[in-house]
Amino acid sequence: MANPVLIEITRGDRVESFHRGAIAVVDAACKTVLALGDIETPIYPRSSLKPIQALPLVESGAADAFGLEAEELALACASHSGEPMHTERVTAWLARIGCSESDLACGAHPSRFEPVAEAMIKRGEKPTRIFNNCSGKHSGFLSVARHWDVATKGYELHNHPVQRAIAEALSEMSGLGPDMPWGVDGCAAPNFAIPVAAFAKALAKMADTASLKPERATAAKRLVNAMMAHPELVSGTGRTCAVVMRACKGRAAVKAGAEGYFAGIVPEKGLGIAIKFDDGTGRAADTAIAVILEKLGVLDANDPAAAKLLRAPVMNTVGKEVGERRSAPTLAQIKF
Amino acid sequence: MANPVLIEITRGDRVESFHRGAIAVVDAACKTVLALGDIETPIYPRSSLKPIQALPLVESGAADAFGLEAEELALACASHSGEPMHTERVTAWLARIGCSESDLACGAHPSRFEPVAEAMIKRGEKPTRIFNNCSGKHSGFLSVARHWDVATKGYELHNHPVQRAIAEALSEMSGLGPDMPWGVDGCAAPNFAIPVAAFAKALAKMADTASLKPERATAAKRLVNAMMAHPELVSGTGRTCAVVMRACKGRAAVKAGAEGYFAGIVPEKGLGIAIKFDDGTGRAADTAIAVILEKLGVLDANDPAAAKLLRAPVMNTVGKEVGERRSAPTLAQIKF
Numbered sequence: 001m002a003n004p005v006l007i008e009i010t011r012g013d014r015v016e017s018f019h020r021g022a023i024a025v026v027d028a029a030c031k032t033v034l035a036l037g038d039i040e041t042p043i044y045p046r047s048s049l050k051p052i053q054a055l056p057l058v059e060s061g062a063a064d065a066f067g068l069e070a071e072e073l074a075l076a077c078a079s080h081s082g083e084p085m086h087t088e089r090v091t092a093w094l095a096r097i098g099c100s101e102s103d104l105a106c107g108a109h110p111s112r113f114e115p116v117a118e119a120m121i122k123r124g125e126k127p128t129r130i131f132n133n134c135s136g137k138h139s140g141f142l143s144v145a146r147h148w149d150v151a152t153k154g155y156e157l158h159n160h161p162v163q164r165a166i167a168e169a170l171s172e173m174s175g176l177g178p179d180m181p182w183g184v185d186g187c188a189a190p191n192f193a194i195p196v197a198a199f200a201k202a203l204a205k206m207a208d209t210a211s212l213k214p215e216r217a218t219a220a221k222r223l224v225n226a227m228m229a230h231p232e233l234v235s236g237t238g239r240t241c242a243v244v245m246r247a248c249k250g251r252a253a254v255k256a257g258a259e260g261y262f263a264g265i266v267p268e269k270g271l272g273i274a275i276k277f278d279d280g281t282g283r284a285a286d287t288a289i290a291v292i293l294e295k296l297g298v299l300d301a302n303d304p305a306a307a308k309l310l311r312a313p314v315m316n317t318v319g320k321e322v323g324e325r326r327s328a329p330t331l332a333q334i335k336f
Numbered sequence: 337m338a339n340p341v342l343i344e345i346t347r348g349d350r351v352e353s354f355h356r357g358a359i360a361v362v363d364a365a366c367k368t369v370l371a372l373g374d375i376e377t378p379i380y381p382r383s384s385l386k387p388i389q390a391l392p393l394v395e396s397g398a399a400d401a402f403g404l405e406a407e408e409l410a411l412a413c414a415s416h417s418g419e420p421m422h423t424e425r426v427t428a429w430l431a432r433i434g435c436s437e438s439d440l441a442c443g444a445h446p447s448r449f450e451p452v453a454e455a456m457i458k459r460g461e462k463p464t465r466i467f468n469n470c471s472g473k474h475s476g477f478l479s480v481a482r483h484w485d486v487a488t489k490g491y492e493l494h495n496h497p498v499q500r501a502i503a504e505a506l507s508e509m510s511g512l513g514p515d516m517p518w519g520v521d522g523c524a525a526p527n528f529a530i531p532v533a534a535f536a537k538a539l540a541k542m543a544d545t546a547s548l549k550p551e552r553a554t555a556a557k558r559l560v561n562a563m564m565a566h567p568e569l570v571s572g573t574g575r576t577c578a579v580v581m582r583a584c585k586g587r588a589a590v591k592a593g594a595e596g597y598f599a600g601i602v603p604e605k606g607l608g609i610a611i612k613f614d615d616g617t618g619r620a621a622d623t624a625i626a627v628i629l630e631k632l633g634v635l636d637a638n639d640p641a642a643a644k645l646l647r648a649p650v651m652n653t654v655g656k657e658v659g660e661r662r663s664a665p666t667l668a669q670i671k672f
Binding site for chain 1: 338345347348349350352353354355356378379380441442443444445454457458460468517518519520521522523524527529595596613614615616617620652653654655656658659
């Protein structure tokens, strides 16, 4: 059966396009608070996986051994825009662990922050691998490898100890077996395919750490607090993760993923949220995460930037509003 | 009932995202050759409407009165990339009809051709309205207004004689009544909502002009030939319309539209093709139009650029293929 329509885009008096997807909101005991669509087929959380991928960084003691602060932990969970606040910190972090850009296994791409991208074009500068939105995550991987004194080369491969530690953490947090299917992410690291419901459960355990072993519970809390304390380091100026976390005022951490994924962690309610749109469109996931958090009572709908996610005007090239992006009835009608 | 899944995107060993949509392939008598999904709900063809929107330009005699060549007719049907071949011709065309950039009702946006966009950033130049991908279409609208000696100001409004002529042509070609619902397009002009099947019929009449009045038949042939003769003027260097038309070698004209639309015109078979993806993703429509034309036997699947539409590799940031975009079984299995 097809997943339900959750988000719609209008133009004039009609719906022009619409987005189907699956949403699971669960608690740490895996009690399902909301289930929409197919939440059982394994699928890649993509960058929404980053908070879990950062667990070994803290849990292993690497973060403390290298004196990493909340800023670096936020960057380890980030898909950043390549603004100076990101690239300067990643550069310094790599130096601190005795590594450099050439150790990063992710490829280069331009800054996602237009003023930076344009300034670099003007100066004739090419982006380095530091500008890859995942360079913080990779710096985290490298830090663990350094701390464990294992080879840094190949740290992005599925069988490297760092990736094995991530797989083990995800397996334990989600309740899945250790042999999760996987694919190669845009940044060259493995990404594991797991059901939306199981991923929401793993996120719920980031929110409610009571059932976790002490070092993992501490790691989860530190990472979630770092994300909430530094929303722009997790994403960038004006990006959805930053807007949503600002509008949640420390009551939720969120992380977007490519291909229409979004993860949410709500500590005060002990809930995890996983959202995947069938068609892989980020615009649908952007609105859906804001809607779910608003309905959970943790997102301030009066925050001007968040309001433009909940109901996003569609503008034409002369600045006239010609339609809107909004919840479809199935999503609009849910209540917690 | 949900539309069928037509295109899928894989990563590793599994489908990560997929796209549902509707496709109609019909002849000028409205005999349906292929019907997939909901082809009866009215929806905006967006820029796929441009070949129809250009009919009054030729039919009215405006094109001949102003000495327009095939190049300008191709631009009238274009969503161009703002390369010099586009902007210089539009600038000269506007001058020829006694108009200028300030008469254009569309807004400015950057060139879609990266080298041009980057060069303009380096020179500190802001794009003008000439760079709007629809500036050729708007120049056509202005030409008709000039030719009819009616006000050019307000040419983009629904009740202006130029827009009334377009509505009449679309109504007659599609067999729909004259009061089609409409919305405002990205370029500020009206766009009419019509069923995918009815739009395919209008496109079929562009392909097989036998039932049209002589001046419209001539106009349709000239426009379709102009598009096929100048694929890059209809789109831009390396863009899907150009790639597909090059791989069809004069046997089909195609036109992309925003929000997952694609139109095709196959003169030798007298067929019109209309494709709309529910989710509005261009990547799905890009592959679908190539697949349909290949199955109709008019697209050369060995053309290297077209082959990368039929089966598009998904690359990561270090240039490794990690998945692919391809026909889903429903589309892969169709035969003509």
